[in-house]
Amino acid sequence: MFVNGTRTLPQLASSGLVQFPGQFPVSRPRGIEFLGPLIELAPCVGQVLFEQRDAALKLVALSEPLGVTLLGRLVDPAAVELAETSGVVKVERDGRRLEARLAHPLYGELQRARLGQLTARRLRGSIATALAATGCRRVDDTLRRAVLAADSDLEPDAALLTDAAHRAIQMLDLPLAERLARAAAETGGFEARSALAHALSWLNRADEADAELTALAGLASTEQQRLAVAVPRAANLFWTAGRPAEAEAVLEETTSRLSDPFCLDVLTAVRGSFHVFQGRPREGAEDGAAALARADLPDLAVVLASFGVVGGLGAMGRTDGLGSVAPRAYAAAARSFDAAAPALGLCDLHMTGLRLAGRLHEVEELGRARLRASRAVHGPMQLMAVALAGHAALYRGQLRTAVRRFREARAGLVPTETQGFAFRCLVNLVQALAMTGDAAAARHALDRTETERHPAAVFFEPDLVLAQAWTSAAEGAVTEAVRLAHDAATLAADRDQVAYAMYALHTAVRFGDRTSAARLAALAGKVDGPRAPVAAAHAAGLAAGDADALLAASAALEEMGDLAAAADAAAQAATVHSRADRRTAARAAAARAHRLAEECEGARTPALITAARPLPLTDREREIAMMAVHGLSNRDIAARLVVSVRTVEGHLYRIYGKLGVAGRGDLAAFLSSAGTDT
The missing domain is CATH 1.10.10.10 (Winged helix-like DNA-binding domain superfamily/Winged helix DNA-binding domain)
Structure with missing residues (x-):
């Protein structure tokens, strides 16, 4: 309510500025006429009921929504009914539960302003205790109970606060996770301090997280505890701090001090993820597969080992060998507080491998699934899912959708960049802008990659070089674009990223390169999926000036789901027909290219520009x-x-x-x- 010289609740009610049905004896509440005789004959009973109604209102104001059953344990159930019929509380159904909410936010502000600190702490403790008595049947009940308990007069429950901090980390509500973990860590618990370090790392406070973990390492007395410190410390150094060499040194030093096979397998899982992100796909796949052979591998280790297998095999063009690896990792992530966000990084690697292979309908479905799953979660995890949906849109050729999603994701991710998601958005944003013909915006975004480049994202460097190539192409420097695409292919080949090399050479063909047919033909049998043989056929058709072969490649690319590449192949066929003065065939091919470009939301690539109006x-x-x-x-x-x-x-x-x-x-x-x- 208003205090310190401003109007009191009775004054507000009598002034007509705010109406509180039944709040004051100036009018009788509507809808509760049956209480009239009771109030008249036993005013003390009526007064108690109204006081209970006000108590219910205070409880809802402190923690809405509250289950009606739970609220009825804290006050007289008749008072809850009175609160609803008075119009200060509304009751809504959520599944099988009836929940009480404030009828207007102002009621909550007034009630909270009236409450003293001690009263508010006592009432929060009462709600937390009642929640505990219900068994906290819903997932979020534990988190709500912990938040209430942390601000109450109850004795700190380290286990409750730690569990809730884990839940907050899983949801990436990181400020809340830090607050709960700090409250738990005051008891000196090992797990609580570990949760605090996790929260600090995800908050992009790498040095604070490392200091906490270093101190915690001094308390570790068993191999399991040393492992529990080493894994988050290495991950913090690798992704959050961007110091991969130090992270790998932590792994090696810890490995030398442990002998338990279980602990060593977990470290192998982490090492596999580091290998793949540092551009060592073969080592990543080998270490990841070795770790995944253990059936009882912890959930986070399953996800990290899958980084190595999914990323490594995808880059090497062996996506047919993924089998059940990714599904096992996604299932593990759903169970683990510290694997939910890394699973989004795994999805990025998974989508990349499928994109390189040409399995673009699967890419689209993955993007949709992640976006659907994120709707109930707000903050960084939702933005990461938006970024993944942007990747899927770009790979399918939905360029303006991709630009919109990348900009939306980056707006929230840049301040809390930890896993390189914002940088990945930026690299793909460059390509999407360039493919729409917006050369100036693409160049501006490309310039920012120099300052935002993530040291742990070596795996994706071929995409960065290809983004530079697309920017050059948008500026008209097609020769330079072809050279850069070949640079990307060489870079990838040197790192055993065979599928990336094939993809880069195919990009050069889309720019008009006629020299890559032999190399692509050699790669066609080494890379799983439909893209490699289609890319080889596309290159051969362009080199031979065979318009029919180019149109066949366009049809195959469209069926594969790569609409932008299909548009380029059709545009190149139109140019070949035009130069041979086959006007009818040229118009038909150009019409196909135009249709596909429109499906790509206005693609303006070098091939499409050339075909749009042939020049002498x-x-x-x-x-x-x-x-x-x-x-x-x-x-x-x-x-x-x-x-x-x-x-x-x-x-x-x-x-x-x-x-x-x-x-x-x-x-x-x-x-x-x-x-x-x-």
Whole structure:
């Protein structure tokens, strides 16, 4: 209520600014006429009932919603009915439970303002005790009970507070997790302090988490306790602190001090996850598989071992060998407080492997499933799921949807970046923007990758190089884009990421590269899934100038689910037909490319731009023209093409002559009027 010279509740009621039915004797509550005789004949009984009604209102104000049955244990059930019929409390059904909520938020503010600190602490303790008596049948009841108990006059219950802190970590309600864990840690419990370290790590406070874990290591007296410290400490150093070398050193030092096979297998699981994220897929898959051979591996270790297997096999192009690995990990994550968020990182690796293999309908379903599962959870976990849905949208060619999801996820994840999710969003955002033709926005986002780059995300570096390639392509520097795509392929091949190498070479083909057919043909038998043979056929068709082969590749890519690549192949077929003066066939292929580009929410790739309006220019002349209208100087163009400035000037002279324009300004106007994206 209002205090310190402002209006009191009776004044508010009498003024008409706020109505409290039945709150004061100025009017009789509606709907409770049957109580009239009781109140008139026994005013003391009526007064007690109204006081109980007010007590119910206070309890609901402190912790809504409250189950009606539970509330009836704390006050007279008739008072609860009176609170509802008076209009200050409303009762709603949630499943099989009836729950009492405040009829208006203002009632809660007024009641909480009236309560003294000691009274509020006593009432919270009463609610917490009543919740305990009900058995806390719902998942969130334990968390609510702990929050109430932490702010009550009850003696601290370290086990309750620790369990609740684990639940808060699972939901990634990290400030609450820290508060509950600190309250539990005041008792000096090992598990409570470990939970506090987890919360600090997820709050992106790596140094504080490491200090807590280092101190906890001094208290560890058994191999199990040493393991319980080493795993979160290594994970904190690897992902949150971004110091992978130190993290791996912690693993090695701990391994040398332990002898229990169970503990050693857990450390092997963690080591497998580190291997794969550091770009060592074969070692990651081997260590992960070795750890997963243990049936009683803890849930978090199952998820981390699956990082190695899913990520490693996916990058090496062996997705057919995943079997039940991912389902086992997702089931483990659903049971474990500290594996729920890492499971989203596993899903990213899983989707990447499926994307490289060309199993894009499975990618889409994974993204939808994660998004559905996150609807009941708010905060970072929901944003991570949004990011995964963005990855799925990009891989399927839904470009503007991807841009929207990446921006939404990054808005909340950047301040609490821990696992590299915000950086992954940024890299894929660059590609999505570039594929829509927004070169300026793509370049701006690409520039930010230098400062946001996560040291633990070596695995995804081929995607970063491909994002640079797509940005160059959007700026018209197609030769540079092809070179960068080949750089990505070489980088991936050197790390045994065979599927990534194949994917990068296919990207070069989409840019118009005619030199990769042989390499892709060699890889076609080494990579599981439909993409590798289709990529090889696409490359062969482009190299041979075979429009029919390009259209066949387009159809296969569309069936596979990669609509953007399908649009590029169709656009390249249209260009081949056009240059052979097969106008009807060219129009049909261009129409197909246009339809697919529209399904991709307005894709504007080099192949689509070329097919949109054929020009009497060679590939090199067209590239120089596009870079010129994007504002690059002759010297800049020469540097990107690795030719002399005089060569660029000669090309521009011929371009102006072929198009009948006088200079750069006229060239930009001509290309714009011709429907060519500039």
